Amino acid sequence: MGQLKEDVYRxxxxxxxxxxxxxxxxxxxxxDRGSGCFVIKPSGVSYDRxxxxxxxxxxxxxxxxxxxxxxxxDTPTHLELYRKYPRIGGIVHTHSxxxxxxxxxxxxxxLYGTTQADYFFGPVACARELTDEEIDGEYEKNTGLVMxxxxxxxxxxxxxxxxxxxxxxxxxxxxxxxxxxxxxxxVLEEIAKMxxxxxxxxxxxVPAGQxxxxxxxxxxxxxxxxxxxN
Amino acid sequence: MGQLKEDVYRxxxxxxxxxxxxxxxxxxxxxDRGSGCFVIKPSGVSYDRxxxxxxxxxxxxxxxxxxxxxxxxDTPTHLELYRKYPRIGGIVHTHSxxxxxxxxxxxxxxLYGTTQADYFFGPVACARELTDEEIDGEYEKNTGLVMxxxxxxxxxxxxxxxxxxxxxxxxxxxxxxxxxxxxxxxVLEEIAKMxxxxxxxxxxxVPAGQxxxxxxxxxxxxxxxxxxxN
Amino acid sequence: MGQLKEDVYRxxxxxxxxxxxxxxxxxxxxxDRGSGCFVIKPSGVSYDRxxxxxxxxxxxxxxxxxxxxxxxxDTPTHLELYRKYPRIGGIVHTHSxxxxxxxxxxxxxxLYGTTQADYFFGPVACARELTDEEIDGEYEKNTGLVMxxxxxxxxxxxxxxxxxxxxxxxxxxxxxxxxxxxxxxxVLEEIAKMxxxxxxxxxxxVPAGQxxxxxxxxxxxxxxxxxxxN
Amino acid sequence: MGQLKEDVYRxxxxxxxxxxxxxxxxxxxxxDRGSGCFVIKPSGVSYDRxxxxxxxxxxxxxxxxxxxxxxxxDTPTHLELYRKYPRIGGIVHTHSxxxxxxxxxxxxxxLYGTTQADYFFGPVACARELTDEEIDGEYEKNTGLVMxxxxxxxxxxxxxxxxxxxxxxxxxxxxxxxxxxxxxxxVLEEIAKMxxxxxxxxxxxVPAGQxxxxxxxxxxxxxxxxxxxN
Numbered sequence: 066m067g068q069l070k071e072d073v074y075r076x077x078x079x080x081x082x083x084x085x086x087x088x089x090x091x092x093x094x095x096x097d098r099g100s101g102c103f104v105i106k107p108s109g110v111s112y113d114r115x116x117x118x119x120x121x122x123x124x125x126x127x128x129x130x131x132x133x134x135x136x137x138x139d140t141p142t143h144l145e146l147y148r149k150y151p152r153i154g155g156i157v158h159t160h161s162x163x164x165x166x167x168x169x170x171x172x173x174x175x176l177y178g179t180t181q182a183d184y185f186f187g188p189v190a191c192a193r194e195l196t197d198e199e200i201d202g203e204y205e206k207n208t209g210l211v212m213x214x215x216x217x218x219x220x221x222x223x224x225x226x227x228x229x230x231x232x233x234x235x236x237x238x239x240x241x242x243x244x245x246x247x248x249x250x251x252v253l254e255e256i257a258k259m260x261x262x263x264x265x266x267x268x269x270x271v272p273a274g275q276x277x278x279x280x281x282x283x284x285x286x287x288x289x290x291x292x293x294x295n
Numbered sequence: 296m297g298q299l300k301e302d303v304y305r306x307x308x309x310x311x312x313x314x315x316x317x318x319x320x321x322x323x324x325x326x327d328r329g330s331g332c333f334v335i336k337p338s339g340v341s342y343d344r345x346x347x348x349x350x351x352x353x354x355x356x357x358x359x360x361x362x363x364x365x366x367x368x369d370t371p372t373h374l375e376l377y378r379k380y381p382r383i384g385g386i387v388h389t390h391s392x393x394x395x396x397x398x399x400x401x402x403x404x405x406l407y408g409t410t411q412a413d414y415f416f417g418p419v420a421c422a423r424e425l426t427d428e429e430i431d432g433e434y435e436k437n438t439g440l441v442m443x444x445x446x447x448x449x450x451x452x453x454x455x456x457x458x459x460x461x462x463x464x465x466x467x468x469x470x471x472x473x474x475x476x477x478x479x480x481x482v483l484e485e486i487a488k489m490x491x492x493x494x495x496x497x498x499x500x501v502p503a504g505q506x507x508x509x510x511x512x513x514x515x516x517x518x519x520x521x522x523x524x525n
Numbered sequence: 526m527g528q529l530k531e532d533v534y535r536x537x538x539x540x541x542x543x544x545x546x547x548x549x550x551x552x553x554x555x556x557d558r559g560s561g562c563f564v565i566k567p568s569g570v571s572y573d574r575x576x577x578x579x580x581x582x583x584x585x586x587x588x589x590x591x592x593x594x595x596x597x598x599d600t601p602t603h604l605e606l607y608r609k610y611p612r613i614g615g616i617v618h619t620h621s622x623x624x625x626x627x628x629x630x631x632x633x634x635x636l637y638g639t640t641q642a643d644y645f646f647g648p649v650a651c652a653r654e655l656t657d658e659e660i661d662g663e664y665e666k667n668t669g670l671v672m673x674x675x676x677x678x679x680x681x682x683x684x685x686x687x688x689x690x691x692x693x694x695x696x697x698x699x700x701x702x703x704x705x706x707x708x709x710x711x712v713l714e715e716i717a718k719m720x721x722x723x724x725x726x727x728x729x730x731v732p733a734g735q736x737x738x739x740x741x742x743x744x745x746x747x748x749x750x751x752x753x754x755n
Numbered sequence: 756m757g758q759l760k761e762d763v764y765r766x767x768x769x770x771x772x773x774x775x776x777x778x779x780x781x782x783x784x785x786x787d788r789g790s791g792c793f794v795i796k797p798s799g800v801s802y803d804r805x806x807x808x809x810x811x812x813x814x815x816x817x818x819x820x821x822x823x824x825x826x827x828x829d830t831p832t833h834l835e836l837y838r839k840y841p842r843i844g845g846i847v848h849t850h851s852x853x854x855x856x857x858x859x860x861x862x863x864x865x866l867y868g869t870t871q872a873d874y875f876f877g878p879v880a881c882a883r884e885l886t887d888e889e890i891d892g893e894y895e896k897n898t899g900l901v902m903x904x905x906x907x908x909x910x911x912x913x914x915x916x917x918x919x920x921x922x923x924x925x926x927x928x929x930x931x932x933x934x935x936x937x938x939x940x941x942v943l944e945e946i947a948k949m950x951x952x953x954x955x956x957x958x959x960x961v962p963a964g965q966x967x968x969x970x971x972x973x974x975x976x977x978x979x980x981x982x983x984x985n
Contacts, residue, residue, distance in 0.1 A: 087481065087482070087485050088478070088481070088482075090410070107524065108522055108523050108524060109522055109523030109524055110524065134524055135523075135524055138514060138521060138522050160409075160410045160485075162485070162488055162489055162492070163492065165408065165410060165489050166489050166492035166493050166496060167496060168408065169407035169408040169489060169490070169493040169500060170407075170492075170493045170496035170497035170500050171497065171500065171501070172496060172497055177629035177630075177693065178625065178628065178629040178693045178694055178695070179620075179693060179694045179695070180550070180620045180625060180695070194503075194504075194507070195507070197504065197506040200506040200507055200510050201506060201510070204510055233407065233408045233409060233503040233507060234408055234409045235408070235409070235410070248548070251547065251548070252547070252548075255547050255620075255622065258622055259622055259625050259626050259629060260629070261492060261495070261496060262622070262623065262626035262630075262721065263626050263629040263630045264496070264630075265495065265721065265725065266626060266627060266630035266632060266721060266724070267630035267631065267632055270629060270630050270631065271631070273654075273693040274654075274657065276657040276660040276661060277654070277655070277660055277693060280660050280661070280664055284598060291598060292568055292569050292598050293568055293569030293570075293595075294567065294568060294569055294570065294594055294595055317941060317942070317945050318938070318941070318942075320870070337984065338982055338983055338984060339982055339983030339984055340984065364984055365983075365984055368974060368981060368982050390869075390870045390945075392945070392948055392949055392952070393952065395868065395870060395949050396949050396952035396953050396956060397956060398868065399867035399868040399949060399950070399953040399960060400867075400952075400953045400956035400957035400960050401957065401960065401961070402956060402957055424963075424964075424967070425967070427964065427966040430966040430967055430970050431966060431970070434970055463867065463868045463869060463963040463967060464868055464869045465868070465869070465870070491952060491955065491956060494956070495955065637859035637860075637923065638855065638858065638859040638923045638924055638925070639850075639923060639924045639925070640780070640850045640855060640925070708778070711777060711778070712777070712778075715777050715850075715852065718852055719852055719855050719856050719859060720859070722852070722853065722856035722860075722951060723856050723859040723860045724860075725951065725955065726856060726857060726860035726862060726951060726954070727860035727861065727862055730859065730860050730861065731861070733884075733923040734884075734887065736887040736890040736891060737884070737885070737890055737923060740890050740891070740894055744828060751828060752798055752799055752828050753798050753799030753800075753825075754797065754798060754799055754800065754824060754825055
């Protein structure tokens, strides 16, 4: 797991560099599907003291199998997402300002333009708040279950919707690995900011149509993609 | 008091580094309860010329007992808080932009999400404006008394509410020491910014429920805390 | 084309330096009218790995004539503008946050003050959204044609209007060369930001009058210009 | 004039450092009342190429008496202010984003709190737009005259009101010398930002009362000042 620890460490360090975290308000994990173990940031450790060897290894039963630190308190949320969606390879949680503001507002982020369509196949979903019972029970696990409930109810494929919000909380994003999950966290923050400004400029702003969404999403994804060098 | 001067100096230097002050618009103090003396920034000294030995030592009668500089003009405000609340170990005052905007608006900051609940056990209170008599009298002392009046009237324990606003003025935060008080000043600025955006996105946004507040506050505070490495 | 490649490379590198791009969300081109070829950024190449020799040379028939990389996916948009307007020497496309927000709102940017009048002879136009047929057809080419349609219908001379928006997409700017086009992209982002704030402060704000526009535009442009050292 | 050139040069260089200018959108001057000459930035010269020896010396008849560059196109505006108000020692003009947005909105900045009262003895005035005749005539001179008209009509002493706005244009600030004028330009930008946010948070926000304004202004100004070390 040495390389994965290094990769997850680097992905974590991108969060403060990209301005997505204040203090320790964020965490990144990445999974090795072969061994069924994922690597995650230790809880509450400051980014300027974080080292690759501090990363914690957790298996899909939620047991710590390597590392001397306690894993992120959000580990059970990551675990549920990894168990449900075998194609997710990395997960990020932050309290980045713009995305968290939408989460606190309890609103989906409408797809107002091509920037969002390059990554998301529609609006960014906001999952419901947890009930008191869910909060008082296995809170972090239930946070994951509420996200899954939302994705399933809305028939959202996580490969087409690489992130979402949890009401009164904040954003989660994912990707094929930890680095891509962080990339999507940066993207989500940018589109959250622009959607905010769009609505302030025009409260009657209309989301982009399906043809534009498809055009841009498939410019970058799938077998007919023609963006980039590959 | 050499170590405390050094600690308070470092805490002061965090303010410009974290973007919380313009010019000299802020000050940090820290107290040594054993000797009953606190250390505070000198008045009007630029942060890029500030040195540990410039810190001023003041006792709980408000007398300067060490240092060649005049203490912060806000010293009597700090003094009242230290006298009233023996568990406060450090205090910060700034004119940080987002928190000051709420103070100028004369509004509490509603608790819209888990970011705030991790630190505050409810809304951030905004104390009333001072009367003309209070302003023309011992202004800085009265600023402290108005904050205490607000906390007491609303039965707010300062350990559960590590900061507040003064109407038409700005934010004050505190903590177990100067460093924690600065940490809470950074947090307050972040939640002030996100609460602003939350309301712009949804004027009908509803504050988080009591179960969520308790869950998050006690994840980080008290004997059942499970966030971090201790 | 060695010098032009170097110039276009430098102009591209200004975009992240000036905060106008996230990841690879932008591209700059510059044309050599003598040879009828333009140089453009390769598609999807990260700015921190970009080199002058990666620039792609394309002729006015849209054929790549030099370079081992695939050109920007937006190349056909640049091509249409170069073909229609022989005095355009450089073109920039970004998803810069403020300008893109106006594009997503589907609105012209009104000319509220002298900052805009120093560069634009009136509001910044927002072209209509593309039809589904235009999207499903030659999308990037049609993006260029929709901009031209808008400029022609509104009798806007591109030398007096060095940039515009495409609805649901983002901004395009141009200039006598790649460097000036980037300069205008920075200007557009600033005026988009200030116009946003102007309207928030005063929903009844009135655009500046024609006399002020002419005064400021001609202070900097044309034979009677008296701004600067030449 | 060697020292004054150096001082005005340094004051000019503070503008980009403090984030108040984009490209060449700003200028600072400082006057030597003894000789009746002021030093001002040359027109349109980029800040990263500016040198102390490029500063231009102008007398109170508006004639260039030293320097090989053309002075700022806004020189006649500075001239009118220096001629009318003998106690002004330095002047700054920028298009800083927040202050310019208020100018474009055509609004005074209400005094919502102590941050503003520490520097301004009331709201920041916004002078009217120029008439077409004033624009087509001696435009830059008339800009100065319109500011003076506003200050006189409102009986505003420039020592108590160290800056103002010109509608559809932007902010001007002044002080006892060039450095203080720049300091006030930074302050104006900060208070413009906070007043914007205050109104967004509370459209019914009420300006601070006269007692608070006097308290804070005189903490820092006049013979009874007790802020700082002198």
